[in-house]
Structures are given as C-alpha cells and as structure tokens.
Amino acid sequence: MTIRIAMVAGEASGDLLASHLIRALRRHLPEAEFFGIGGPKMVAEGFDARWPCERLAVHGYVDALKRYRELSAIRRTLLAQIRAERPAAFIGVDAPDFNLWLEGRTKDAGIPAIHFVSPSIWAWRGGRIKRIARAVSHMLCLFPFEPVLYERAGVAVSYVGHPLADVFPLQPDRAAARAALGVDGAGPVVALLPGSRQSEVSNLADTYIGTARRLLARNPAVRFLVPLATPETRQLFDDAIRRTQAADLPIRILPGQAVEAMTAADVVLVASGTASLEAALLKRPMVITYRIGKWQYRLMKRLAYLPWVGLPNILCNEGIVPELLQDEAEPEKLAAALEAWLADDRRRAALEARFAELHLSLRQDTAAKAAAAILPYLKGAGA
Incomplete structure (x- = not known):
C-alpha cells in the first residue's frame, strides 16, 4: 500500500x-x-x-x-x-x-x-x-x-x-574561508550582518557604517566583510555608503556568503535572528543588535518573556554576548563592544568553548x- x-x-x-x-x-x-x-x-x-x-x-x-x-x-x-x-x-x-x-x-x-x-x-x-x-x-x-x-x-x-548544527563543522576553518574569499593580511576581520530583509538593512546600514568608521580609527589594519542576501539589500547598503561618504572604508560587500564571511571573521556584528545562531555554531564572538519602529519595539518589549532577544543568549540561558538594541545600537557603543572582543583572548576562548558545548547539544x-x-x-x- x-x-x-x-x-x-x-x-x-x-x-x-x-x-x-x-x-x-x-x-x-x-x-x-x-x-x-x-x-x-x-x-x-x-x-x-x-x-x-x-x-x-x-x-x-x-x-x-x-x-x-x-x-x-x-x-x-x-x-x-x-x-x-x-x-x-x-x-x-x-x-x-x-x-x-x-x-x-x-x-x-x-x-x-x-x-x-x-x-x-x-x-x-x-x-x-x-x-x-x-x-x-x-x-x-x-x-x-x-x-x-x-x-x-x-x-x-x-x-x-537544529539542522544547522548537523551541517556546520564543529571546528570551522578560518584560514580556508579567508583563502576562498581572497582575504589576506594580518589585521582583524569584522563581519557586518545588517539582516536579510530590506527593512533591517534600512534601519541599520548607517549605524554599521558609523561603527566601521570608529573601529578603523582605532585600528587602521581592520577590514570589513558585509554579506547581503539580495540585490535590493545590496543597493540599500551601497546607498548608505554614498550618503555617509564612506567610500574610503575597507568594506567589501559580498553576494550572500554570510556563513563564509562569519567563518573568515574574528568578530561579528549581527542583527538578531538566525544569523546569530549561525555565528554561535561557527564559534565566533559577536555583538547582537537590532532596531525597529519605536512603538513596535515598545510593544515587543512589553510582551517579551525573556531578558534576551539573541538565540545564543537564550540557548545558553545567560547573557554571554552583548545585546545593544534600539537606542543602545549606536556606533560608539557597538565599536567599543566589538573592540572588547578583539582585545581579550581569554574571553574569546571561553566563549568558543561554550559555543562548542551548545553545538553538540543541538547536533x-x-x-x-x-x-x-x-x-x-x-x-x-x-x-
């Protein structure tokens, strides 16, 4: 039958x-x-x-x-x-x-x-x-x-x-990802992921560019990878670069390739969502951010049951990575949070060990x- x-x-x-x-x-x-x-x-x-x-x-x-x-x-x-x-x-x-x-x-x-x-x-x-x-x-x-x-x-x-835990390797190969993307040099690499939706990129593009500008001022060797999912979101980010006169920044926009960009990176700035879980499975330190309409944010905050929005924090039941949301999502604070990860080898190693445990629990x-x-x-x- x-x-x-x-x-x-x-x-x-x-x-x-x-x-x-x-x-x-x-x-x-x-x-x-x-x-x-x-x-x-x-x-x-x-x-x-x-x-x-x-x-x-x-x-x-x-x-x-x-x-x-x-x-x-x-x-x-x-x-x-x-x-x-x-x-x-x-x-x-x-x-x-x-x-x-x-x-x-x-x-x-x-x-x-x-x-x-x-x-x-x-x-x-x-x-x-x-x-x-x-x-x-x-x-x-x-x-x-x-x-x-x-x-x-x-x-x-x-x-x-979670199916992503089955697919992602337990030990991601940063060197191979950098070679595949043609990323060379000794300076730190920062992946900037402003989201996959047009509304997310519209809300965060200027902020991400401002964050990159501040990081570059503190470390002239830093480079940025920005994977964007669609031609529409790329256009929005390109428009933001022109509007903010940021063509001089070492920003490389990628057609998709979010996983490759995060694998190649030393630290990730990511809009809250599935990409934050991907970053955790790739064992990458991150800063989670998000910005939506003022009234929508107030409603969501009032209805929320948990103190965190990012999946890594929710799954670990602890605020193990910074979340800078809404009015807190401003370039100076984001740059400082990313720089703190880059400056602390022991903190990064402890986070990677915690993410390895999480990966095994989801696999x-x-x-x-x-x-x-x-x-x-x-x-x-x-x-």
Whole structure:
C-alpha cells in the first residue's frame, strides 16, 4: 500500500528542512508519495508541488493583508484536496500563520497533523500555545528548552535538534574561508550582518557604517566583510555608503556568503535572528543588535518573556554576548563592544568553548529524529 503524506513548507529554509525530512522518511518508506506546497529542493526529492513555496512569502503586515484572499484561497483549496485524498498525515514545516489553520482542520478530519519547527512562543505571543494544542497532533522542536512548554499544555512533542548544527563543522576553518574569499593580511576581520530583509538593512546600514568608521580609527589594519542576501539589500547598503561618504572604508560587500564571511571573521556584528545562531555554531564572538519602529519595539518589549532577544543568549540561558538594541545600537557603543572582543583572548576562548558545548547539544541528526517521531503516526496506513 502506497503511503501518501501532505506537506506545506514556506520559504527557502522550510524547503530545505522538508527536503531532508522527505529523504529521511523514504529510508523507511521508499514508496511514499508527498504532495502539497513546497520548493525546488522538495521537488528534487520527488515532491508533488501543487503550489511553489514562494507563493506563501509575505513581507510584513501590509503585504499579508493585501494577499489575504489569495493565500486563503490556496489554503482552502489544499484543505479540500487533503480531505478528498485522505493522506496518512499532514506535516506543516514552519510557516505557522499558514499551517496551524490547516493543521487544526486536518486533525479534525481524523488525519494526524505534525508541525515541524515550534513557533517562538517562548519569546512572545505565548497565548498561542492553546491554539497550537488544539491544532497539532505532534510538535517537533529544534531547541532543547521548548518541549517542556508543550508538555505542560498536553501536546505530544519531540526534541529533534537544529539542522544547522548537523551541517556546520564543529571546528570551522578560518584560514580556508579567508583563502576562498581572497582575504589576506594580518589585521582583524569584522563581519557586518545588517539582516536579510530590506527593512533591517534600512534601519541599520548607517549605524554599521558609523561603527566601521570608529573601529578603523582605532585600528587602521581592520577590514570589513558585509554579506547581503539580495540585490535590493545590496543597493540599500551601497546607498548608505554614498550618503555617509564612506567610500574610503575597507568594506567589501559580498553576494550572500554570510556563513563564509562569519567563518573568515574574528568578530561579528549581527542583527538578531538566525544569523546569530549561525555565528554561535561557527564559534565566533559577536555583538547582537537590532532596531525597529519605536512603538513596535515598545510593544515587543512589553510582551517579551525573556531578558534576551539573541538565540545564543537564550540557548545558553545567560547573557554571554552583548545585546545593544534600539537606542543602545549606536556606533560608539557597538565599536567599543566589538573592540572588547578583539582585545581579550581569554574571553574569546571561553566563549568558543561554550559555543562548542551548545553545538553538540543541538547536533541530533534532525531529519532522522523527526522521521522517527512521525513514523508511529503512519503505522495505521501500512508503514
């Protein structure tokens, strides 16, 4: 009997996660068929993408409102297909705003609903856990502190580790990264990561350039690598360089290559987000920063449950790297925090050891563990 599994993945990160999961499930179920919404990596694994995952991408609340009817129509059409075709399970990969609605209705239809990647209920919007408990049959968590939150709410849950920890080497090769990027010389290298979204780069570009200017004044041998994800974000940073008359700074802009830039760097200035976790897995000292609208920041701060925003601090349950946010995110303070890392060999070594422990705790062979948690739900379908 052929087992069919419905899946929805949003954005490139979900496509990658889901493709690894499909491959892991096929080791146990070689004839399994997968359909739903996905990207090119899932398609390469034999996934039947009835809509491409790019259709789910929205950029902020305004874009989400504009596209509500389109996304709602896609979701309802897929739900009708799931109800008609009766797959053995539904797996929603990230994209909680889209997937939780689907998961609740497939669960109500008697189809197990698994959600892969917990929403950040531990950071804010914790009230969503009641909705999640109603919607999902099983939650797959990337971080070790998350399962207890679901257990308290009566949700079946498994910790599966973080896929980046499986991919990143335990000992990153700085020399090889510098050779690949053509970085030479003896001076310190600073990676500047102002974010992947246009709004993030707009908010932080001038600040990052001002920080670089101050670091260069203190150490004329310093060099800067700025990986930018898209042509649009590169244009925004180029505009900031012209606006601030900073063409003389030793800044090299890279097309993407964030991991390579951080590997090559001695220290990283990073906008809060997944990139801060990548920096930790690369064992790099960092300063985390962020700036958003004044009223949005006040709301987020009021709703936040934790004293930190950066994943390295949250995962270590300690403020092990500086966080300079909002009004604190100004060039003089950021430069001083980065310089403090460069000046203290013992502090850097202690941080690297702590990040090595974190890396090992997150390295769980995520796809295999996720597949093992899902397989029991497929037994009744002939697995």
